[in-house]
Amino acid sequence: MKITCIESFATEPVAFVRVTTDTGDQGWGQTSTYNADITAQVLHRQIAPHALGADALDIEQLVEMIPEREHKFPGSYLRRALAGLDTALWDLRGRLENKSVCELLGGKPRALRTYASSMKRDITPHDEAQRIAKLRDRHGFDACKFRIGTECGHNVDAWPGRSEDIVRTMYKELGDDMALLVDANSGYSPKRAIELGKLLEDNGVSHFEEPCPYWELEQTKQVTDALSIDVTGGEQDCDLATWRRLIDMHAVNVVQPDICYLGGIVRTLKVADMAAQTGLPCTPHCANLSMVTLFTMHLLGAIPNAGKYLEFSIEGSDYYPWQQDLFVESPYAIVDGKATIPSAPGWGVEIDRAWLAKADLQVSAVDG
Numbered sequence: 001m002k003i004t005c006i007e008s009f010a011t012e013p014v015a016f017v018r019v020t021t022d023t024g025d026q027g028w029g030q031t032s033t034y035n036a037d038i039t040a041q042v043l044h045r046q047i048a049p050h051a052l053g054a055d056a057l058d059i060e061q062l063v064e065m066i067p068e069r070e071h072k073f074p075g076s077y078l079r080r081a082l083a084g085l086d087t088a089l090w091d092l093r094g095r096l097e098n099k100s101v102c103e104l105l106g107g108k109p110r111a112l113r114t115y116a117s118s119m120k121r122d123i124t125p126h127d128e129a130q131r132i133a134k135l136r137d138r139h140g141f142d143a144c145k146f147r148i149g150t151e152c153g154h155n156v157d158a159w160p161g162r163s164e165d166i167v168r169t170m171y172k173e174l175g176d177d178m179a180l181l182v183d184a185n186s187g188y189s190p191k192r193a194i195e196l197g198k199l200l201e202d203n204g205v206s207h208f209e210e211p212c213p214y215w216e217l218e219q220t221k222q223v224t225d226a227l228s229i230d231v232t233g234g235e236q237d238c239d240l241a242t243w244r245r246l247i248d249m250h251a252v253n254v255v256q257p258d259i260c261y262l263g264g265i266v267r268t269l270k271v272a273d274m275a276a277q278t279g280l281p282c283t284p285h286c287a288n289l290s291m292v293t294l295f296t297m298h299l300l301g302a303i304p305n306a307g308k309y310l311e312f313s314i315e316g317s318d319y320y321p322w323q324q325d326l327f328v329e330s331p332y333a334i335v336d337g338k339a340t341i342p343s344a345p346g347w348g349v350e351i352d353r354a355w356l357a358k359a360d361l362q363v364s365a366v367d368g
Contacts, residue, residue, distance in 0.1 A: 046081065083259065175204040240270060
């Protein structure tokens with residue numbers, strides 16, 4: 001079964017990918033979000049030429065071969081584009097075998113505990129606590145993640161004292177009913193991260209994400225070694241050699257690969273396996289409600305070292321207006337704080353045709 005056509009349906013935030021074979025069978029996937037229109041160009045320029053005419057069912061060989069063919073481009077965009085091919089081929093295989101991707105990976109669809117993931121830093125601590133409380137009461141969330149510091153912030157807070165204030169406020173208002181996680185987005189020096197980490201330990205926070213510049217692995221390890229709570233990270237890393245080093249040096253307690261940033265399911269399974277061999281859990285990053293959260297659900301249902309939670313974005317149309325109307329039926333219903341992995345073939349979702357009609361279509365095919 002040969003790949004004969006690769007199509008992308010792109011907007012700036014998100015691009016879906018459809019792969020068609022010489023038998024007429026098809027599968028749907030997605031490149032990474034954010035600047036997805038650029039990623040779609042990479043898909044057609046640097047991924048499609050190697051994939052067209054190749055065996056559609058030998059996903060691992062394709063995913064290993066293409067970065068070698070494009071070895072002059074070891075960075076993020078190639079991997080973000082590769083994810084579109086990888087995930088479409090897994091969907092194709094699932095449809096052919098009448099199995100969910102979770103089952104193809106050796107798992108079984110089930111309900112996953114979620115954590116309500118907030119992206120906001122322009123919100124007061126009390127308002128954030130009230131927002132999470134309403135979602136807890138409505139959907140049953142028993143875990144949440146909120147933001148401290150600022151992105152790559154060099155120890156500068158969103159406003160003076162906000163980090164300390166929100167940590168104490170969330171613990172006071174939600175701590176008895178909610179597991180608390182924080183994300184610093186590379187915001188601190190090791191000294192400041194450790195100082196703040198002691199406050200986290202004293203206020204019921206169990207997960208400290210990306211405390212230091214993510215590319216400085218030794219800085220993150222200083223924080224990990226100094227604290228008793230879980231220090232987590234890895235979402236930005238798309239190079240398997242960097243992952244091997246991060247895991248071997250125990251820079252974090254929990255690994256957080258992003259399936260779409262990393263290049264798809266095959267490469268993420270490699271990272272999860274590296275982590276499993278070292279006794280580390282894997283809680284992938286999936287910070288929006290495009291297909292990346294769906295991919296993550298299927299993966300978590302199959303890997304032996306799945307972490308405690310599925311990340312679940314709580315930001316709606318006010319923050320991510322482009323998330324609206326992507327699917328015919330949303331796969332993201334939260335009941336009692338849990339999301340259920342679809343059991344239908346492939347990813348178990350249908351992309352909305354009206355959305356596709358408005359997107360920018362590009363086609364690469366064997367006949368030109």
